[in-house]
Amino acid sequence: MGGLSQVKRVPGFLGRRITAFLETMNAKTERSRMEKKLPELRSYDQLANEITNRLQPIYEKYITTISTGVMALSLESSVFMSVLCSIFQPRKILDLGSGFSSAVFRIYAETANPKPHIYSIDDAPEWLEKTKEFIAGYQLEGGQFMTWDVFLEQNQNSFDFILHDLGSMVTREMLLPTVLSLVSTNGVVLLDDIHKTNYRKNAKRMVKETGLIYHNLKSYTLDGFNRYCALVTTE
Numbered sequence: 058m059g060g061l062s063q064v065k066r067v068p069g070f071l072g073r074r075i076t077a078f079l080e081t082m083n084a085k086t087e088r089s090r091m092e093k094k095l096p097e098l099r100s101y102d103q104l105a106n107e108i109t110n111r112l113q114p115i116y117e118k119y120i121t122t123i124s125t126g127v128m129a130l131s132l133e134s135s136v137f138m139s140v141l142c143s144i145f146q147p148r149k150i151l152d153l154g155s156g157f158s159s160a161v162f163r164i165y166a167e168t169a170n171p172k173p174h175i176y177s178i179d180d181a182p183e184w185l186e187k188t189k190e191f192i193a194g195y196q197l198e199g200g201q202f203m204t205w206d207v208f209l210e211q212n213q214n215s216f217d218f219i220l221h222d223l224g225s226m227v228t229r230e231m232l233l234p235t236v237l238s239l240v241s242t243n244g245v246v247l248l249d250d251i252h253k254t255n256y257r258k259n260a261k262r263m264v265k266e267t268g269l270i271y272h273n274l275k276s277y278t279l280d281g282f283n284r285y286c287a288l289v290t291t292e
Contacts, residue, residue: 084285150219234263
């Protein structure tokens with residue numbers, strides 16, 4: 058804690074570099090912690106290689122025809138998300154921010170038993186249509202697509218797996234308390250773009266205030282744009 062408090066007093070570029078270094082060191086400690094919590098992650102590299110082979114061709118198609126690498130959920134985060142699904146076997150999935158993640162969840166569902174129910178949500182109706190067209194091209198079916206406003210009207214809750222990647226960073230932070238309230242007793246929430254300093258700081262605070270547990274996933278999900286995720290668990 059002393060190291061982090063010192064960073065607050067170091068301005069500009071040097072402060073950001075120190076913060077990034079501390080995050081990396083914390084990520085190594087967190088990886089050991091995650092492997093104790095989820096022993097299946099001790100074989101993560103092998104599991105990730107198998108899933109990467111399945112996802113990479115679809116991902117390449119997605120970032121060249123629908124979106125871009127810097128905008129889409131990274132392949133690294135997508136692979137980790139798929140591994141987590143195989144571990145937790147969620148029955149109810151909330152996909153906040155439709156896109157490549159919508160394909161990943163439905164690829165997982167193809168072989169899952171029992172089949173999960175998937176809700177893919179967006180705040181942009183036109184993006185929902187693009188996502189539906191893309192996954193239809195791969196004969197990926199199942200689940201529902203709807204806007205955030207329509208989703209709220211349904212009063213859904215108790216999701217076993219939630220990806221929070223919805224809208225702008227301002228929107229995402231504003232909606233985070235609501236999103237955290239939707240997770241089931243033993244569910245998990247994956248937070249994308251946690252590399253953004255202000256969002257990370259505020260997300261950690263909100264998670265703590267909600268009584269949930271924050272996990273740094275930098276060692277699993279760091280991509281070529283220095284983006285990475287965090288995981289929120291209930292215990």
